[in-house]
Amino acid sequence: MTGRQGVILYGPPAAGKDTVTAALTELRPYYRQFARLKVGTGKSTGYRMGTVEQLRELEAAGDVVYANSRYGNTYVLDRPGLDAAFAAGVPVVHLGQVDGIRALVDGYPADWSVVLLWCPREATAERSAGRGDRDTAARLAAWDATREDLDAHPSAVWNLTVDTTAASPQDAARRIDQLLAQRAGAATA
Numbered sequence: 001m002t003g004r005q006g007v008i009l010y011g012p013p014a015a016g017k018d019t020v021t022a023a024l025t026e027l028r029p030y031y032r033q034f035a036r037l038k039v040g041t042g043k044s045t046g047y048r049m050g051t052v053e054q055l056r057e058l059e060a061a062g063d064v065v066y067a068n069s070r071y072g073n074t075y076v077l078d079r080p081g082l083d084a085a086f087a088a089g090v091p092v093v094h095l096g097q098v099d100g101i102r103a104l105v106d107g108y109p110a111d112w113s114v115v116l117l118w119c120p121r122e123a124t125a126e127r128s129a130g131r132g133d134r135d136t137a138a139r140l141a142a143w144d145a146t147r148e149d150l151d152a153h154p155s156a157v158w159n160l161t162v163d164t165t166a167a168s169p170q171d172a173a174r175r176i177d178q179l180l181a182q183r184a185g186a187a188t189a
Contacts, residue, residue: 011117012146013139014127016164023173030089040073066103098153
């Protein structure tokens with residue numbers, strides 16, 4: 001145990017990862033969304049935009065903890081970015097793949113609390129359309145891939161599961177904050 005705490009939010013598109021992270025930040029300002037390195041195009045908010053050359057340099061240095069491709073882009077969890085995130089507070093990492101969770105938990109030492117945020121496929125469709133996504137079909141395909149990922153990894157362990165159609169973002173944030181407080185207390189006991 002390193003004494004450093006981090007949060008991993010796993011779930012399908014539009015399950016509420018951004019919204020719950022915003023509620024966490026409102027609850028305690030030391031929670032901060034980890035800005036993954038994104039190599040590609042499209043939405044840049046919440047990402048550190050990078051180049052193929054930067055990705056190659058990180059790979060050559062052994063600093064890629066996990067990378068995945070989706071929506072025609074590459075998303076990277078990188079060691080220097082994680083170091084900076086921990087220096088700034090408690091990082092909240094958004095992931096949509098169980099393999100990414102395993103790579104992060106095994107590849108970057110910290111006390112990671114893993115939270116499954118879930119919503120039905122219909123909720124993803126409604127939320128995606130409601131926020132004006134132009135790629136709702138791709139997000140529904142990603143929802144299907146997340147469901148398949150869960151089914152393929154029945155032994156995945158969640159420290160907390162939140163149905164975001166039943167819990168408000170503020171309630172989810174309070175539950176996550178309580179989880180971290182309990183884990184920190186158990187680590188010092």
